[in-house]
Amino acid sequence: MLRFAGRCAVILLSGMMFCVPAGGQTHHQTHHKRHRAKPLKVQIAKLLDDPTVERAHWGIAVAKMDGKPIYRLNAGQFFQPASNAKLFTTAAALDLLGADRTFETTVVGEGVFTGAELLKGTLTIVGSGDANLSGRELPYIAPAERPKHAPPAADPLRYLEAMADQVAATGLKRLDGDVVGDDRLFANEGYPQDWAIDDAVWGYGAPVSALTVNDNQIKVTVTPGASPTMQAVVTMNPPFPYYTVDASGLATGAAGSGSHVQMVRMPGSMVLQVFGSIAVDAHPVVEEVAIADPAEYAAMAFKKMLEARGIVVTGRARAEHQLQRYSRDMVEWSTEIGAQLGSKFADGEEIGECGAVSSGASVSGVRSVVLARHQSPALLEDIVVTNKVSENLHAELLLRHLARRYACDGYAAQGVGAVRAFLTAKVGIDPNDFVFFDGSGLSGHDLVTPRATVRLLQYASMQPWFAGWKTSLPVGGEDGTLAFRFAKAPLKDHVFAKTGTLGEARALSGYIECASGRTVIFSIMVDQHAPHNHADEGVMDRIVAAIAATN
Structure with missing residues (x-):
């Protein structure tokens, strides 16, 4: 028998009366429903x-x-x-x-020095496997915590620039020899087994190198011309020239025609083909393209930086890789x-x-001097980036x-x-x-x-x-x-x-x-x-x- 008395539910069972608060009954019913949820x-x-x-x-x-x-x-x-x-x-x-754990990238002058101003030998950027020689800000900041009006992105080659400043500060004025990008810390295996060949074009499939700069990628931006009769514009960041761009097949399309831009670089080629069309009213198309030889790229960029600081370099920029054994x-x-x-x-x-x-056998009169250094962030900071954005x-x-x-x-x-x-x-x-x-x-x-x-x-x-x-x-x-x-x-x-x-x-x-x-x-x-x-x-x-x- 069930009766209601004020705010209680009165229950008569076997001659005994119980008063259960109405709220308690609701809780019991909710609890019962929860346990009836499907396994x-x-x-x-x-x-x-x-x-x-x-x-x-x-x-x-x-x-x-x-x-x-x-x-x-x-x-x-x-x-x-x-x-x-x-x-x-x-x-x-x-x-x-x-x-x-941290990793130190160094710039080493090796050869015969005449005072501080002349080096007859090589200037080598020795890769340490630092993953963050780039414009990325560390530690990682969640989107909700970033400032609404964020400052412009940092220069992706800023740490190379800083090391070039250190070299210039030593008083070096002339290098009779080559600028070398040395990634011999790791084996020369740019691409792990079964990476798809088409992945090699893009930043997410960039080759692995102990001398990694800007995630071994270049940002390519395609912007429509001011009218359908004008050529679309291709720009790169970093702006340092590495690939030759062939945009002869790229056009600006009519308003509302959408974006149909494609990029292709054949294996072994230094020509990046950009073709298709981008509507005059479309947003720019942005892609990250992989750098074919990151150590060579670093050497080429560093040579330009040294020359911009008044250091004469008579040799070329080249890479040194570990021989496969x-x-x-x-x-x-x-x-x-x-x-x-x-x-x-x-x-x-x-x-x-x-x-x-x-770096090789010692030769009489040859010196090896560290002219610049850069220390990486702690390993954990890089692991946060690696997992957060899946690098x-x-x-x-x-x-x-x-x-x-x-x-x-x-x-x-x-x-x-x-x-x-x-x-x-x-x-x-x-x-x-x-x-x-x-x-x-x-x-x-x-x-x-x-x-x-x-x-x-x-x-x-x-x-x-x-x-x-x-x-x-x-x-x-x-x-x-x-x-x-x-x-x-x-x-x-x-x-x-x-x-x-x-x-x-x-x-x-x-x-x-x-x-x-x-x-x-x-x-x-x-x-x-x-x-x-x-x-x-x-x-x-x-x-x-x-x-x-x-x-």
Whole structure:
């Protein structure tokens, strides 16, 4: 029997009367409804049954912060991680190299000096693997925290300019010899295995070099002419001439005709073809084009800077690369190194640092003098940039720093071996749960399981470097590659995850602060979705929402 008395619900049961506040009854009903919500596995099954995504291959792993599984779907199967590979590279770099590690780029005069004014020999910029010889401002600032009226972007060659100032300040007036860009710290492997040939044109596929300037890319801007009868204008930043631009096939189109600009540079060519049309009322088209030989580019630019400061240079600008000494299968070599290093890591064995690259045999009367220096930001600051904006080149440089630290030669396979040793001996991941060919995830040969990714994320959460590493992950609705995803409550500011996109593969892995207040770990990967189809991204985000709501 149920009666209402004032603000109470009076319930008569077995001769006993109870008075329950009306608010309590509402809370009970709400609580009951919440527990009637469909289980996570049911919600995910329904989402993946959508005709727009049902043909794709999905893998999902969700776990508590202690690693206890919450949900799994194909969690032990291989997927292309795309840029989720950066999670593995950056975690290994922080653990094995340390957050505070820096790298010093130097300008070395080598030869016969006559006082301070004359050098008969070479002036060499010695690359240290610094990823941030550029106009980028560090530390990284989230968009919401940036000033509304930001100052103009810094000169992308500012640090080369500063080192040229240091050289000029020594009193040098004449160099009888060459200006050299030396990237021999790392092996001369510009492109990891299975990077697509068309990627090599663009900034995101720029070649890897220990002497990296402006992310090894040039910004190319195409602006329409004032009328359809006028030529469109192509400009470059930095403005230093490197490529020859052929814009003979580029036209200004009629108003409303849109932008149809294409850029092509054939392998080995120094001619950038820009063609197509851009409407007279269109916004400029901006693309980042990769620099073919970054060390040579740095030397050419530095020579011009020295001459602008009144220093006569009689020689030419050229590059020096490390001679290739090995020709081995990537998987075989990296696995071998991983096993060797893994045993040392497991035993707690100290591994000595490698020495600097020698500039050659000593010759009587020849001196080697450092004329300029530049110190990089701390490693963690670069890792924040690498993960926030998904910088492929920076991840590749981190991989080669691991190679130099633990194998001395700077080959990609050696860096992959160091990552493998870290993942197996320290993190405890099954060695058969991943295969890496690079550090960025741009290689189509990279494979990883969702459960391995979750294990890495769980391991990281227990490390002293975790707080710094977590700040490198994009934040939903705030910054990086998640600035425009999860932009509304309750997920805004509560998803910390690395994105990944490569061809018909997509990934998202990280941490979710859930409705209950708990934080859970997740990895969602999808392969073989339809080309030019973004439906899987929307479903992926709804899966994240379901995880947050049910945990």
